[in-house]
């Protein structure tokens with residue numbers, strides 16, 4: 001095989017890049033002629049395509065995004081998107097070539113980290129990405145839902161709205177929730193546009209997206225829920241149409257619970273499916289927690305730390321302490337080696353150390369540890385973190401964060 005040539009995508013590549021995406025992911029391009037977010041992404045910084053045999057055969061792009069860290073701080077994290085290689089050219093190293101160029105460029109530009117959502121869980125660990133948010137696919141059996149008297153309510157007004165009508169409120173609601181949610185990314189405007197387009201393709205056999213907005217006493221929007229309804233299942237004698245919650249956004253847990261109450265009480269419906277944080281309070285607000293069945297616990301956001309001290313110093317810590325950590329990073333030598341993590345008043349100073357590390361892990365595992373996705377003893381149990389149990393315990397206390405990271409942005 002001749003060597004691929006890497007170059008920036010050009011506007012006149014649009015159709016051919018869409019064709020690469022279409023055949024790689026197995027979807028039919030939208031017929032409305034409206035560009036989807038990923039097509040626009042080819043014009044963003046860090047986009048590359050690989051040309052071979054006279055045309056593009058693979059590509060990668062990145063949205064400009066940020067991610068919230070434990071403590072509510074936010075760092076720049078370009079969101080890798082639209083990664084595809086023609087099926088006729090796969091497994092010849094094109095992804096590796098494209099991603100290596102893209103990550104190297106991001107690191108040189110001083111980006112602290114980069115994020116992506118992976119089509120398959122076995123691809124990106126080898127490039128130093130670690131899982132930083134998980135989602136639970138919850139199936140709630142409506143007939144078994146009874147809220148405990150102690151379940152919170154904010155007593156908000158709920159107002160039915162058209163999806164296009166709430167478009168202007170969505171970014172503000174999302175950012176309010178993001179400020180309180182580690183692991184959550186910004187949602188690029190272009191991605192909002194795709195969501196609001198509510199294309200047939202995205203409905204996957206269900207209804208249009210219905211929307212209800214929660215407003216506080218002053219009429220300010222404080223939450224939103226969007227859902228679709230499917231067909232009545234054959235052979236079921238009682239009304240039991242399935243519901244899929246597409247968005248459930250509220251910074252205030254009591255408002256969120258009001259939106260849950262609403263969507264779990266729709267007439268003629270049966271099982272309500274939603275993608276929720278692994279530690280969603282809903283089961284604990286019900287008389288019977290088993291009304292919520294978690295059918296899958298899956299990886300969602302993957303993070304590649306490019307500048308380890310920048311990311312570790314940006315997050316906040318629950319307790320003070322000191323520990324020397326060891327990092328293995330085959331791709332970025334600047335991260336490799338021993339680092340002293342010193343926390344005072346919840347803020348960290350991370351500098352090179354000549355001491356023997358008390359704990360060691362590869363850079364992908366450090367992404368999960370620093371985000372607070374997985375605790376150090378769990379990583380030690382999985383063989384991903386080495387060190388004496390006392391050191392692992394000390395690191396666990398320093399990295400602990402009360403809520404699990406979560407992200408609901410598809411990019």
Ligand SMILES: CC(C)(COP(=O)(O)OP(=O)(O)OC[C@H]1O[C@@H](n2cnc3c(N)ncnc32)[C@H](O)[C@@H]1OP(=O)(O)O)[C@@H](O)C(=O)NCCC(=O)NCCS
Nearest residue numbers: 024083084085090091092093094095096118119120122123
């Ligand atoms: C996934 C995809 C981009 C891989 O491209 P590719 O050019 O075949 O990948 P490469 O040949 O550069 O492979 C790089 C490494 O990743 C591994 N890899 C690639 N695809 C993989 C997969 N689907 N599952 C597991 N490992 C995979 C290769 O084995 C190789 O490993 P190694 O270098 O450690 O030996 C391509 O197959 C594709 O477009 N698939 C459909 C769309 C998709 O899933 N895109 C990713 C969106 S997140």
